[in-house]
Amino acid sequence: MLQTAPRRAVQWGMQIDLGVPDGLMAGVTFKPPMPVRLNAALGYNTVSPGLRLGIEWMPLGHTWLLSAQGGHFFQGDASHWASKPNSADGILLERVSYNYFSWRAGAQWQSGPITYFGLLGLTYLRAPIEQVERLLAPIETGNGGTLIQVPDTPTLSVLMPTLQLGIVISP
């Protein structure tokens, strides 16, 4: 009688992916005995390190999946993305950090221990805009008595398309 290997109840793996606004992420995945896969990862977006938690849902088999992920990137200097070093854009990009939540859908294919996946969707991102005061009053006026203050840091809310490509390696 032919015997198949018993299916493991839970499965650990390693995930590497590239996406927007995730940057390059590497972490671990955990697949409990239900059609979901959890992941936790650390990454880098060319400006600063970040971290992310996520869940993928595959209720109709292995191929199609829905994904929800939330992450945070720590403050970093992105002024090199600005058109000119000391421009207004550059000043705003000197201290960039953000939180984000992504909702994506896509497909995956397994080849041996490696699962390849591609996801598209939407990201909602919130980023504090630091240093607005420097834009408003960067030069002394000479009349001395003028004070410009921005007591509450503005927060930029962005809704944008997102994509993610990656692999999961399951031993």
Place this chain on the structure above:
Amino acid sequence: MSKPRFFQCLAMTLASFLCGCSAEANVPRIVITQSGIVVDGIPNPNGVTTVARARFDHPVGFEIPKVLETSLYPRSAFVAAPDGEIDLRFVDELTLILALRSDEQLPPREIAHYLRDEPPGPDTEERLLNVPTSTDFNVVQYWAAGDAYYELVVRGVLPESDWTLNVVAQFRGTLSL
């Protein structure tokens, strides 16, 4: 979840990728404080109503981020007597105007206007006046011009010797893509 419902959800999520990008930031409060504005005294032996004007410059160098569209509107304003030096009960009307020194295409605009509607009480000192603001115009085009200034126009039975005021104006708005 049924198979059709799941694929409907999947398709909608994939289609959301085609949506455009939107970005907006609320700027809750920008506070501009100008201290020690000197208003020239006006000889007034008969104690009649007179009008005085004083100017101060907006700080130069304001730069708008190219990637964002900036809109800022007056939110509130008040004038105060520095260190409680004077009693502002003599002010009947006060107007704060934003203007440019050079650009004639942008006319002077009233930011805030105060008009006393009741005579001041005999025993109550007034060290601070709340000045209602006009909220319908974007000040950014004035600030960005580089030569904006504020003019304070005060009407009342004004002091005969020079006196000083502090002005605080608050603005709010949005940065959007």
